[in-house]
Amino acid sequence: MLNMDFSQRVVVNTAEQQWQPSPAKGIERKLLEREEAECGRATSVVRYAPGSRFATHQHPFGEEILVLEGTFSDETGDYPAGTYLRNPPGSQHAPFSEQGCILLVKLHQFSRADKEVVRLNTLKEPWLQGQGGLQVMPLHSFETEHTALVKWPAGELFKPHRHYAGEEIFVLSGEFIDEHGRYPAASWLRSPHGSKHTPRVEEETIIYVKTGHLPVLNTA
Numbered sequence: 001m002l003n004m005d006f007s008q009r010v011v012v013n014t015a016e017q018q019w020q021p022s023p024a025k026g027i028e029r030k031l032l033e034r035e036e037a038e039c040g041r042a043t044s045v046v047r048y049a050p051g052s053r054f055a056t057h058q059h060p061f062g063e064e065i066l067v068l069e070g071t072f073s074d075e076t077g078d079y080p081a082g083t084y085l086r087n088p089p090g091s092q093h094a095p096f097s098e099q100g101c102i103l104l105v106k107l108h109q110f111s112r113a114d115k116e117v118v119r120l121n122t123l124k125e126p127w128l129q130g131q132g133g134l135q136v137m138p139l140h141s142f143e144t145e146h147t148a149l150v151k152w153p154a155g156e157l158f159k160p161h162r163h164y165a166g167e168e169i170f171v172l173s174g175e176f177i178d179e180h181g182r183y184p185a186a187s188w189l190r191s192p193h194g195s196k197h198t199p200r201v202e203e204e205t206i207i208y209v210k211t212g213h214l215p216v217l218n219t220a
Contacts, residue, residue: 003033004041006166007192007217014045015186026052032188035108042107043188048072053096062110063087064147066170066208070101079119084139086110086118104170104208114142122149132156144212152176152207157200166214167191174205193217 003010012032019028023038026049035041048070065072065085072079074093079085081101087093089112118140127135133156137149144165152174169176169189176183178197183189191197193216 001035002031003190004035006190006215009180009192009195010188010190011181011183012188013184013186014188015184017045019047022046024052024054027054029105033190040108042105043109044105044107045186046103046105048095048097048101048103050100051096051098052100054094056092056094058090058092059087059107060089061108061112062089062114063091064106064109066104068102068104068172070097071099072097072101072103077119080121080123082121082123084118084120084122086116086140088115088117091117109213111142116140116142127151132158134158145210146212147208147210150207150209152201152205154202154204158198160196160198162194162196163191163211164193165212165216166193167195168210168213170208172206172208174201174203176205176207177201190214 014030017030019030022029028047030045032043033041067079067081067083069081072083072095074095076093089110120139122137125137127137130136130150133153135151139147139149171183171185171187173185176187176199178199180197193214
């Protein structure tokens with residue numbers, strides 16, 4: 001098990017991690033959270049070498065992907081950097097990459113009732129005005145879970161707030177900051193239910209953020 005205590009705050013700078021081999025030749029990963037070896041809940045940064053592929057496999061509790069670099073492919077299409085995908089519970093595919101790619105991948109974390117298939121090219125989707133100077137691009141919502149990209153203008157300070165059912169952030173560009181530390185691009189943060197912070201940025205920063213999806217535990 002890795003980082004499976006959801007009452008704890010976790011921060012990983014994935015740029016400082018070493019790549020580890022996966023069961024498929026040419027595909028490596030950096031593990032962020034993992035329930036069991038090769039099964040159960042997992043969040044990883046995954047790198048496909050050019051021409052590498054996985055055999056056909058199922059996702060009993062779904063798969064979520066954000067393409068960070070290159071082009072990711074499966075039998076449903078080719079998905080360039082900036083694409084956000086959700087494959088619902090019970091889906092299967094045979095993924096590959098002809099030119100190579102890097103992905104943020106979350107496995108085994110869907111409600112069985114969440115059946116929506118999502119294919120969004122975030123480079124073509126509009127930004128919506130959020131609170132203050134923030135711009136928001138909604139990606140998916142189901143029950144209490146909300147996933148979005150958020151663009152912070154240089155110098156933005158957000159109000160102090162708490163996270164019901166937690167918050168998870170992956171810094172895509174710039175540097176995210178709060179009273180606990182500074183998080184450069186490629187940093188992953190997971191904050192538990194009831195956690196509080198006052199985030200800010202000094203330079204324009206874009207983050208992937210998911211809220212309302214972690215166990216509601218007593219963190220007192």
